[in-house]
Amino acid sequence: MTQPSFIVHGGTGSWPQEALLDAEKGVREACAAGWKVLEADGSALDAVEAAVRVMEDAPCFDAGRGSYANKLGEVEMDAIIMDGATLNLGAVAAVKGVRHPITLARLVMTRTPHAFIVAEGARMLAEHYGLEMLPTEILLTGDELVYRQRLQVEGLADLHEMFAASAEEASGATGTGDTVGAVARDSRGDIAVATSTGGKKRKLPGRVGDSPLVGSGAYADNEAGGASTTGDGETIMRIVMAKSAVDMMRGGMGVEGAAREAVSHLEARTSGEGGIILIDNQGRVGYAFNTFVMPVAWVDEKGQVQVRVSLG
Numbered sequence: 001m002t003q004p005s006f007i008v009h010g011g012t013g014s015w016p017q018e019a020l021l022d023a024e025k026g027v028r029e030a031c032a033a034g035w036k037v038l039e040a041d042g043s044a045l046d047a048v049e050a051a052v053r054v055m056e057d058a059p060c061f062d063a064g065r066g067s068y069a070n071k072l073g074e075v076e077m078d079a080i081i082m083d084g085a086t087l088n089l090g091a092v093a094a095v096k097g098v099r100h101p102i103t104l105a106r107l108v109m110t111r112t113p114h115a116f117i118v119a120e121g122a123r124m125l126a127e128h129y130g131l132e133m134l135p136t137e138i139l140l141t142g143d144e145l146v147y148r149q150r151l152q153v154e155g156l157a158d159l160h161e162m163f164a165a166s167a168e169e170a171s172g173a174t175g176t177g178d179t180v181g182a183v184a185r186d187s188r189g190d191i192a193v194a195t196s197t198g199g200k201k202r203k204l205p206g207r208v209g210d211s212p213l214v215g216s217g218a219y220a221d222n223e224a225g226g227a228s229t230t231g232d233g234e235t236i237m238r239i240v241m242a243k244s245a246v247d248m249m250r251g252g253m254g255v256e257g258a259a260r261e262a263v264s265h266l267e268a269r270t271s272g273e274g275g276i277i278l279i280d281n282q283g284r285v286g287y288a289f290n291t292f293v294m295p296v297a298w299v300d301e302k303g304q305v306q307v308r309v310s311l312g
Ligand code: ASP
Pocket: 011, 012, 013, 176, 177, 178, 179, 197, 198, 199, 200, 208, 209, 210, 211, 229, 230, 231, 232, 233, 234
């Protein structure tokens, strides 16, 4: 039996000052929920799912309830869960109407012969297994709900206009979100990771970022460690950031060095903004980010939850 380890993040989105207290509370509660599972000798998979479900319910995060609206005022969510013991994984993308996309990703892993199911097929799977569904008006909160309501009154922009405007936008122009993620190592030494997001604000319909892509948004391998990323998906996927960081640890790099190196590489090769949380195969935790804010919570050697929200 080994001492478990746990870390969560709440995304590198453009956090307004007034949301930081909610973010701090949200990552603290999510970390406590995952830790409770690990303390009771539960599995790393159960711990990361429990923590991410808490953040999917907290409207301050861009995942589940609180997701960003796409250009049509719809919510399309992405999630992935990976088991470092077996390298099994389940992922969903561009799925609508599900309260807990991370639980749906786990169903893909455990109840289907597949690894990745998208859009309507993912939604049908959720309905088949009786997962809780929520209308778009509940998934969207605050300004995002106002955006959808305005579209409903004013009518949708002409599709030609939408695609023409999008062609003018630089990569990264639609802003990152407050994606959530968790990495755990349980008392048996098994590592698991989970990442869940509503994606970028005002993305095109059907757009999928790095988050549900194995190796980019998440990776776990008991032999090396686990990683969950957040930030500009179009750049993160170009460096396959989570797997790169896990491979650095496999090569003997320390957990903090690997986190810093992954973010530096993102910045140097793509000018991308992002962050990462890691656990190595000895249970050490690390994180790094190159934005001003990335809420993180982890459990220290004394079993206490520690929280850090920003660089300041
Ligand atoms: N990586 C997410 C995406 O591109 C957004 C984020 O993490 O902030 O969909």
